[in-house]
């Protein structure tokens with residue numbers, strides 16, 4: 001038994017529209033198809049794990065407590081949609097713009113793989129048979145660095161010129177991602 005499969009999700013730009021440093025539920029708008037995708041993933045046995053850079057904390061735009069409160073609200077919405085999230089990892093640091101102790105080149109900040117590797121250890125994840133969906137090259141790089149087998153770049157009208165060399169596939173809607181779930185079945 002090689003472990004659990006996970007669907008790793010970036011948050012801003014994949015779960016919610018990235019309006020820049022989203023820090024409360026009033027401004028949090030879910031992207032069309034996210035619940036269908038996540039429900040299908042749970043039904044196929046994937047753990048849902050969110051890995052999100054949150055330099056807005058390090059920059060002093062909002063607090064870690066604000067982030068935790070928003071995360072609790074978000075988790076509850078996923079529970080209501082039949083797609084419970086197993087874990088959420090965040091990195092509050094920024095190598096240049098972090099204030100005080102938050103100014104640091106963290107191994108957890110994507111494109112570094114720290115958050116994904118922590119998740120793999122904590123949840124016993126079979127990375128080669130797992131999936132990462134992100135909207136940025138740094139998501140794809142982090143997933144590649146962590147050994148995630150399927151690295152899916154979610155492209156929109158806003159970021160379609162940012163195709164990542166580290167991606168193994170691309171989707172233009174989150175519902176398209178449902179087809180990835182059967183692509184990692186073990187023989």
Ligand SMILES: [Mg+2]
Pocket residue numbers: 010011012013014018134135136
């Ligand atoms: Mg993003």
